[in-house]
Amino acid sequence: DAGVTQSPTHLIKTRGQQVTLRCSPKSGHDTVSWYQQALGQGPQFIFQYYEEEERQRGNFPDRFSGHQFPNYSSELNVNALLLGDSALYLCASSLGFEQYFGPGTRLTVT
Amino acid sequence: EDKVVQSPLSLVVHEGDTVTLNCSYEVTNFRSLLWYKQEKKAPTFLFMLTSSGIEKKSGRLSSILDKKELFSILNITATQTGDSAVYLCAETLTSGTYKYIFGTGTRLKVLA
Numbered sequence: 277d278a279g280v281t282q283s284p285t286h287l288i289k290t291r292g293q294q295v296t297l298r299c300s301p302k303s304g305h306d307t308v309s310w311y312q313q314a315l316g317q318g319p320q321f322i323f324q325y326y327e328e329e330e331r332q333r334g335n336f337p338d339r340f341s342g343h344q345f346p347n348y349s350s351e352l353n354v355n356a357l358l359l360g361d362s363a364l365y366l367c368a369s370s371l372g373f374e375q376y377f378g379p380g381t382r383l384t385v386t
Numbered sequence: 387e388d389k390v391v392q393s394p395l396s397l398v399v400h401e402g403d404t405v406t407l408n409c410s411y412e413v414t415n416f417r418s419l420l421w422y423k424q425e426k427k428a429p430t431f432l433f434m435l436t437s438s439g440i441e442k443k444s445g446r447l448s449s450i451l452d453k454k455e456l457f458s459i460l461n462i463t464a465t466q467t468g469d470s471a472v473y474l475c476a477e478t479l480t481s482g483t484y485k486y487i488f489g490t491g492t493r494l495k496v497l498a
Contacts, residue, residue: 280428307484309484309485309486311486311488316490317490317491318390318392318474318476318488318489318490318491319429319474319486319488320488321485321486321487324484324485331484332483332484332485334485364427366427366428366429368486373478374431374434375486376431377422377428377429377430378428379426379427379428380427380428382427
């Protein structure tokens with residue numbers, strides 16, 4: 277049984293560009309949450325998707341948007357990238373309460 | 387917004403030592419306290435604590451929650467180099483809030 281998978285593993289972008297990160301949840305899970313983890317910090321909640329809708333959002337600007345597909349996979353989109361968006365982006369899937377984390381995508385903005 | 391504070395921020399010990407990691411949290415709508423180990427990328431689940439005073443144990447790791455004083459500790463006995471990692475604690479809330487609120491983490495390095 278595959279766990280949570282994310283792609284790509286690493287990504288380098290330039291300021292002002294747009295990026296899309298992808299997440300496939302653990303089999304049987306219907307909920308996907310996204311977190312941003314800056315270097316030396318704990319993960320910060322971006323938003324959560326359930327039934328293809330954004331169910332809850334953290335304190336992130338509208339440049340951060342997402343989508344959930346009928347197969348429960350999800351995308352995180354970030355527009356107009358800033359240097360401060362450089363971080364590890366973690367996806368977590370759940371069925372109910374406990375969240376299982378993927379390996380993350382390391383985004384570097386130059 | 388609720389805040390989770392971990393201490394110490396970093397710790398260097400020798401193999402065989404015992405370590406205690408601390409996590410304090412705020413109480414608004416508290417549901418549970420979770421501990422994760424993060425070695426390279428994905429945080430891996432260690433414990434979930436909801437009841438005060440009940441110790442959870444897994445091998446050399448154990449954790450306990452004090453809901454009166456609003457903190458939790460994670461103990462690791464007979465440390466090994468493989469225990470080197472960042473240890474994160476997270477608070478979860480009730481009232482329809484689904485996010486996990488993480489602390490900054492404690493970076494543990496175990497020397498051979």
